[in-house]
Amino acid sequence: xxxxxxxxxxxxxxxxxxxxxxxxxxxxxxxxxxxxxxxxxxxxxxxxxxxxxxxxxxxxxxxxxxxxxxxxxxxxxxxxxxxxxxxxxxxxxxxxxxxxxxxxxxxxxxxxxxxxxxxxxxxxxxxxxxxxxxxxx
Numbered sequence: 001x002x003x004x005x006x007x008x009x010x011x012x013x014x015x016x017x018x019x020x021x022x023x024x025x026x027x028x029x030x031x032x033x034x035x036x037x038x039x040x041x042x043x044x045x046x047x048x049x050x051x052x053x054x055x056x057x058x059x060x061x062x063x064x065x066x067x068x069x070x071x072x073x074x075x076x077x078x079x080x081x082x083x084x085x086x087x088x089x090x091x092x093x094x095x096x097x098x099x100x101x102x103x104x105x106x107x108x109x110x111x112x113x114x115x116x117x118x119x120x121x122x123x124x125x126x127x128x129x130x131x132x133x134x135x136x137x
Contacts, residue, residue, distance in 0.1 A: 005076035009036050012070045015053070017061045022053045025069050029081075032071050037136035038079070044112040045079065048129050051105035052083040060085030060124060079134040081113075086124040 011032050015021035029049045033042050049069065056067040070082040109116050113129035120126075 005074035005078065008073045008075050010070070010072040012068065014066045014068050016066050017057060017063060019057065021057065021067070022050055025053045026050050028069065029071060036073060038073070038134050039137055040134055041079075041131050045081065045131055045134075048109045048112055049081055049083075051109050052081065052127050052129070055105050055127065056083050056085040056087075060087035062087050073134060077133055077135040079131045080128060081130075082126050082128040084121065084124060084126045088124070 009032075011028070013025070013028055015025055026046055026049055029046055030042070033039070033045070053067065053069065061067050065086050067086075068082075068084040070080075070084070072080045072082075074080075106116075109127075109129050114132045116127070116129035118125055118127050
């Protein structure tokens, strides 16, 4: 028996540097959940997709470039969300002042997902998060 989970489903999309891309990425995620028969944790996943896509647009996508959303589900029920951009910059969880209106996106991702992180690539970076227990119904 193979101890490593196998990929069950995967979906990828590219989005232009446009504010409407966040809503379109969220819609694709919602449709993907329905297509894959997933219901558990959908609100958490949708919020994290929105936050990661917004961060990519605001901080990681140079003019004329796109960001990429990858969704994958393995046989162990782990849903992985990755947002790739081609911009420079370092990702870290910010220290947010209580009165601040910005800077809470990665804090939300860290709180809602089971794991998250950053992987550098050339050019840019990949910010990812994972959700366990996302088995098809």
